[in-house]
Amino acid sequence: MCSLSFFSLFLSSTFIFVLGVYYLMIDYSVFIEWELFNLNGSMVVMTLILDWMSLIFMSFVMYISSLVIYYSEDYMSGEKNMNRFIIIVLMFILSMGFLIISPNLISILLGWDGLGLVSYCLVIYYQNVKSYGAGMLTALSNRIGDVSILICIAWMLNFGSWNYIYYYNFISSSFEMSVITMLIILAAMTSSAQIPFSSWLPAAMAAPTPVSALVHSSTLVTAGVYLLIRFSPMLVTYNYGWFLLLVGCLTMFMAGLGANFEFDLKKIIALSTLSQLGLMMSILAMGYPGLAFFHLLTHALFKALLFMCAGSMIHNLNDSQDIRFMGSIVNFMPLTSVCFNVSSLSLCGMPFLAGFYSKDLILEMVCLSWVNCLIFFLYFFSTGLTASYSFRLFYYSMSGDNNFYSSFSFDDKGYYISFGMIGLLFVAVFGGSFLSWLIFPIPYMISLPYYLKFLTIFVVVLGSYLGYLISSVGFSDELFSLKMLSSVSFIGSMWFMPFLSTNLISYLPLKFGYYSSKSLDYGWGELFGGQGLYSLFIYMLDYIQFWYDSNFKLYLLSFIFWMFILVMLFFL
Template identity: 85%
Template sequence: MCSLSFFSLFFSSTFVFILGIYYLVFDYSVFVEWELFSLNGCMVVMTFIFDWMSLVFMSFVMYISSLVIYYSNDYMFGEVNMNRFIIIVLMFILSMSLLIMSPNLISILLGWDGLGLVSYCLVIYYQNVKSYNAGMLTALSNRVGDVSILISIAWMLNFGGWNYIYYYDFILNSSEMSIITMLVILAAMTKSAQIPFSSWLPAAMAAPTPVSALVHSSTLVTAGVYLLIRFSPMLVVYNYGWFLLLIGCMTMLMAGLGANFEFDLSKIIALSTLSQLGLMMSILSMGYLKLAFFHLLSHALFKALLFMCAGSMIHNLKDTQDIRFMGSVVNFMPLTTVCFNVSSLSLCGIPFLAGFYSKDLILEMVCLSWINCFIFFLYFISTGLTASYSFRLFFYSMFGDNNFYSSFSFNDSGYFISFGMLALLFISVFGGSFLSWLIFPIPYMIVLPYYLKFLTIFSVGLGSYLGYYISNVNFSHDLFSLNILSFVSFSGSMWFMHYLSTNFISYLPLSFGFYSSSSFDYGWGELFGGQGLYGLFVFLINYIQGWYDLNFKIYLLSFIFWMFILLMLFFL
């Protein structure tokens, strides 16, 4: 089933990508509508939009997912329910495709809720306590966004339909559309894990690593960004951009700081995803939707490769994810190391790799835009932190002695894993330039002073040195982390967001549900409801039966009474 899924998805992605380029060149958009039924004058229709944006994004999702399924042949080797795993992943891809192609809130809800449900099934896949806790946190955090989509669907009943793409022009100044835009922003913040909903993203690493490669590159977490790209005209009209800009920049900073003090390989890469999502959200809030989409696509390429390389290391090191065990991996796994370093450098924005074209353009547009100093510094500090945790990861995994078990040998022998990484390596190097030629066929010249033009490279270099300095501490002196322990614990725990999220969920809604259930459902509800009535009737029957059994006169009196009642009814 793996091979069949791989080939069908791979050839489908090739066909859809060629079609997307054709639509981009000739500026085509195709709407397909199917009316299901009519409700109070509102037509419930299943709508699909085929334009260059949806087709290119869908082709990327299919390409990455085909390689992830192929990669799973090795990574999930020995899995008893392999077919079940592949079917769940295919359901995940189907939900994302439905979300990408839908300009209608009802059909978006199907894909949106499908992503939430299937992601829960994948997070709890290993069926242990940690997975169940992570799955519950993921499901409850995303449920906030699901409810806001449901409320916006109910609110759009005022407009006579749910095709929001038709309402850009003539309902843009209405208060109803303002409320709907607020609800959509809330939904996008939960799905793309912006502050204060960020804690579920690293927790979702309890899923198998191939799923993480798919989720953190092109599905689930990018669904919120993609939905806001579709709703971007509303952000400009109702002036919600400032709020989203602040949230995105704070998420970037928080994730960058957290990744510099984390030792779990998967969580470091998950926090880097969170940082890039904040970058996409913030540049989108400034009105550059094509730039946000460009970074979304280029990020999908190198982040999927980064997770595949991390999965290869974890798989070979007997499921060990602590980077302190991973010295000198380059001597044992040269292919994985090359792919890992290329994707890390691409994430940093090193020139002429995939991440450089989008990231450098975004930072130059930030320099060119009218923003305040606070946002400006947050952008460049976060870029430096990205390079910092990437080089810290590079140092821990590639330098020094191997800290794993002695006389333990591991290598790049997995054919399926190696093929998946090599297929993504090529487009992680050349994909950025190719996409920039496609999306921006007319070259824009951004003229900046020298100090602003070189500020991006300078921040990347300074961040790289900082990451090296944090990692390469001389142990004969005081440890750098122990000198600022309160700052490290604050930053390393994502600004205590884990504790706030879990305590908020466990102590407020769940405990309130428990007490209300025990008080009302099992307490007063039972006393005055079914059990109470049952007890009352049993008591009355026993009491009356006792009367009948103890005195024969009762039978005679009751017989005379009922005969009298019947005679009165008959004569009246």
């Protein structure tokens, strides 16, 4: 089933990409709509929008998915029910497809809910306590976004249609649309794990690594960014950009700091995803949706490759994820090491790799724009942190001595894993330039002073050196982590957000629900409801039966007495 799914998705991706490029060249869109039923003057319709943006994004999702499924043939070889895993992944891709091509909030909710529910199934795939906890945190965090979209659907009944694409131009200052925009921003923040909803993203690493490669590159986490790109005219209209800009920059800063103190390989890459999502959100908030979309596509390419390389290492190292147990992997797994370093350099913005074309353009637009000192500092400091944790990861995994078991050998001989990585290696190198020529056929002219033009390169080099210094301290008495334990615990645990999220979810809503159910549903509700009425009727029947059994005359007298009282009351 893996091979069939791979070929189907790969061919579909190629066809859709060619169609998307054609639509981009001739500036053409197709809008398909058919009515399902009518409710109070509001048509419930199924709508599809096929423009260059949706088609190119869909082709990228399918291309990465095809290689991930092919890669899973080797990685998940010990899985007893492989077809079940492939079907769940295909359901995930289908849900993302619904979200991408929908300009209608009801069909968006269909895809959004599908992503949430299927991601829960994938996170708890290994069925242990840690996976269940991570799955519940992921599901409950994303339910906030579902509720926001449901409220938007209810509110948009006022307009007679759920096609948000109709409301860009003629609703300029209505209160309803400002509320809807706020709710859409909330939904996007939960899906794309912005502060304060960031804790579910590293927790979702409990899923199998091929799933992580898919989730963190082009599906679940990018759904919120993509939705806001579609709603970007409303961000400008209602001036919510400043809030999203601050949240995005803080998320980028927090994730970059946290990744420098993390030792779990998959969590470091997850935090790098969080950092890049903050970058996309912040540049989108500044009014550049095209740039945000460009970085979304290039990030999908190198991040999927980075996760595949990490999965290859974990698979060969007997499922060990601690980078302190790695070292000299380049001697044993040269192909994986090449792919890993290319994707890491692309993440840092190495010139002429995929990430460079989007990241460098974004940072130069920040230099050119009117931003305050805090935002400027957060942008460039976070870029330095990206280089820092990437170099730290390289130092721990590639250089030095091999710290794994002495009698354990590993190599690059997995055919399916190698094919999946090579398929993404070429697009991680050439994809950025190709996309920049497509999306920006007339290049941006950015005129900056000499020191600002070289600031990006300087920050990346300085960040790499900082990563080297952090890594090479060693396990001595002077270790920074031991001397500053409280600060390192705060920074390394994402500013205590996982503890706050789990405690808030556990102790506030769930405990409140438990005590409410106990006191209301099983308490007062039973006393004055079904059980109370049942007890009252039993008591009355026992009372009447007592009189009946004791003396028929007394029963008759009492009956006449009560009838007399009723008659008197009736006539009075």
